[in-house]
Amino acid sequence: MSDLRELYQQVILDHNKNPRNFHEMADATRHxxxxxxxxxxxxxxxxxxxxxxxxxxxxxxxGCAISKASASVMSSTVKGKSKEEAENLFHTFHxxxxxxxxxxxxxxxxxxxxxxxxxxFPARVKCATLAWHTLKxxxxxxxxxxxxx
Amino acid sequence: MSAVIEPRVEYDVESIRxxxxxxxxxxxxxxxxxxxxxxxxxxxxxxxxxxxxxxSEENSNVHRGVHYLSELATVEYENARxxxxxxxxxxxxxxxxxxxxxxxxINLVAQTWGRKNVGAGDEILISAIEHHSNIVPxxxxxxxxxxxLRIVPVADNGELLIDEYERMLNPRVKLVAVGHGSNALGTIxxxxxxxxxxxxNGSLVLIDGAQGVPHMRxxxxxxxxxxxxxSGHKVYGPTGVGVLYGREALLDAMPPWQGGGDMILSVxxxxxxxxxxxxxxxxxxxxxxxxxxxAAALEYVSSIGLDAIAAYEHELLVYATNRLREIEGxxxxxxxREKAAVISFVLEGVHPxxxxxILDQEGIAVRTGHHCAQPVMLRYNIPATGRAxxxxxxxxxxxxxxxxxxxxxIEVFR
Numbered sequence: 001m002s003d004l005r006e007l008y009q010q011v012i013l014d015h016n017k018n019p020r021n022f023h024e025m026a027d028a029t030r031h032x033x034x035x036x037x038x039x040x041x042x043x044x045x046x047x048x049x050x051x052x053x054x055x056x057x058x059x060x061x062x063g064c065a066i067s068k069a070s071a072s073v074m075s076s077t078v079k080g081k082s083k084e085e086a087e088n089l090f091h092t093f094h095x096x097x098x099x100x101x102x103x104x105x106x107x108x109x110x111x112x113x114x115x116x117x118x119x120x121f122p123a124r125v126k127c128a129t130l131a132w133h134t135l136k137x138x139x140x141x142x143x144x145x146x147x148x149x
Numbered sequence: 150m151s152a153v154i155e156p157r158v159e160y161d162v163e164s165i166r167x168x169x170x171x172x173x174x175x176x177x178x179x180x181x182x183x184x185x186x187x188x189x190x191x192x193x194x195x196x197x198x199x200x201x202x203x204x205s206e207e208n209s210n211v212h213r214g215v216h217y218l219s220e221l222a223t224v225e226y227e228n229a230r231x232x233x234x235x236x237x238x239x240x241x242x243x244x245x246x247x248x249x250x251x252x253x254x255i256n257l258v259a260q261t262w263g264r265k266n267v268g269a270g271d272e273i274l275i276s277a278i279e280h281h282s283n284i285v286p287x288x289x290x291x292x293x294x295x296x297x298l299r300i301v302p303v304a305d306n307g308e309l310l311i312d313e314y315e316r317m318l319n320p321r322v323k324l325v326a327v328g329h330g331s332n333a334l335g336t337i338x339x340x341x342x343x344x345x346x347x348x349x350n351g352s353l354v355l356i357d358g359a360q361g362v363p364h365m366r367x368x369x370x371x372x373x374x375x376x377x378x379x380s381g382h383k384v385y386g387p388t389g390v391g392v393l394y395g396r397e398a399l400l401d402a403m404p405p406w407q408g409g410g411d412m413i414l415s416v417x418x419x420x421x422x423x424x425x426x427x428x429x430x431x432x433x434x435x436x437x438x439x440x441x442x443x444a445a446a447l448e449y450v451s452s453i454g455l456d457a458i459a460a461y462e463h464e465l466l467v468y469a470t471n472r473l474r475e476i477e478g479x480x481x482x483x484x485x486r487e488k489a490a491v492i493s494f495v496l497e498g499v500h501p502x503x504x505x506x507i508l509d510q511e512g513i514a515v516r517t518g519h520h521c522a523q524p525v526m527l528r529y530n531i532p533a534t535g536r537a538x539x540x541x542x543x544x545x546x547x548x549x550x551x552x553x554x555x556x557x558x559i560e561v562f563r
Contacts, residue, residue: 004510008503008561017498039502039518040526040533062532064502065562121506 034134179512329361334483386446
């Protein structure tokens with residue numbers, strides 16, 4: 001049960017049940033669909049940018065607790081950050097969920113630390129990173145949709 | 150391997166379990182509870198040993214050499230074909246084509262019979278609860294030929310609307326392609342009635358038997374299908390081998406599919422003469438060990454008895470269904486009156502993927518997701534389900550472990 005509690009931390013269960021920024025955005029600069037065809041997770045990430053700043057982020061869709069909580073935490077974490085800061089956070093988050101944590105401090109992680117248990121569940125890394133990949137694509141202005149496969 | 154063995158008298162699940170080495174192992178430190186049999190089944194020692202014996206003592210290429218081992222391998226390979234023929238009661242061994250599995254069998258029919266016989270304005274009927282492997286090959290064919298793919302609808306309980314199906318039959322329908330059983334919902338379709346109606350309409354019928362052969366006695370002459378496809382690995386045999394049964398006259402009239410060795414009588418740069426059935430459809434060196442292992446698997450289930458397996462699995466289905474219904478917030482998707490031991494379910498407030506991870510920590514293997522049947526998920530307006538699918542070695546105690554595991558899921562998410 002300890003690994004499970006580590007995976008399904010209270011923060012994750014809370015964000016799954018009451019996701020933040022869980023709505024469409026009428027004045028979004030871009031929106032991108034993200035799919036995990038393996039498990040059917042599907043989200044749309046909306047971004048409004050103001051120059052280099054991410055003025056607002058929201059999302060809609062559905063999927064497992066890990067993917068939904070990750071989208072929720074991401075949306076509140078990157079709001080107000082610059083594109084570069086968001087990219088760095090993604091990089092940090094990716095290292096966290098794949099277990100490459102050397103040199104990562106609690107300050108680097110902030111709320112993202114709730115996802116530390118994911119590294120023990122390799123099959124769930126894609127769930128945790130789906131929203132981030134989708135956001136990155138929205139910021140890069142490339143694809144209209146992103147797939148984990 | 151000359152005759153179908155008489156069934157054992159009593160259903161002794163503990164003795165059956167001892168035939169499956171993998172059931173002794175632990176998963177995540179717990180006793181393995183394998184409830185993913187609709188994805189693939191575990192293999193009994195009889196199959197594993199047979200494959201080992203083939204590679205240890207008999208390995209050679211078939212239909213080629215004059216040497217001792219080649220003759221031996223050829224005899225074993227063709228004996229396996231004979232066993233499959235008797236197992237599904239085909240009229241002739243020529244009607245048994247070995248493939249890589251159900252998917253390849255269906256594609257073979259779509260690409261040969263279909264390309265030759267389906268034209269613009271023709272219709273192919275499939276059902277709303279098909280596996281992707283019985284959807285996509287027909288979509289590809291219809292797109293190529295400007296034909297129309299029509300979908301037989303399904304009732305809320307997972308049963309096909311047979312009256313609606315019979316109304317959809319019309320002179321343009323060249324083929325009906327339906328599953329014997331649904332991998333996502335467990336529904337067993339009334340194929341004998343559906344085939345009779347199609348034939349009365351002048352349409353041919355292909356049955357996707359991937360979820361038929363493992364669970365019940367299949368008699369292709371009795372139910373009358375024109376094509377019947379199934380996989381070895383879903384009936385306790387090896388992966389990478391399957392069967393296409395086709396009525397001889399149909400197979401004979403079909404053009405070959407893949408070209409290569411074994412499917413030819415003679416080759417020159419001016420003209421190639423194709424081989425007779427069934428070799429016309431078996432280009433290249435076949436999966437010899439797989440075919441021999443498949444026959445061993447069919448022999449194994451015959452030794453237990455298909456009717457005995459069906460009766461035992463039904464008992465498991467009823468027991469597990471009742472136990473799962475005790476769980477508040479759990480809803481079973483697919484409650485057809487005729488059902489294989491497949492239970493798809495959703496749990497209020499918990500995504501199936503999370504259920505899968507938590508059950509996995511208890512050593513319980515279930516499938517979560519869309520089960521390669523995304524249209525089924527759309528039909529029931531759910532993103533995915535959890536699915537417990539039982540096999541001949543599962544027990545009521547394992548259903549109890551599943552229920553306890555699901556209670557743990559609820560505990561985590563409360």
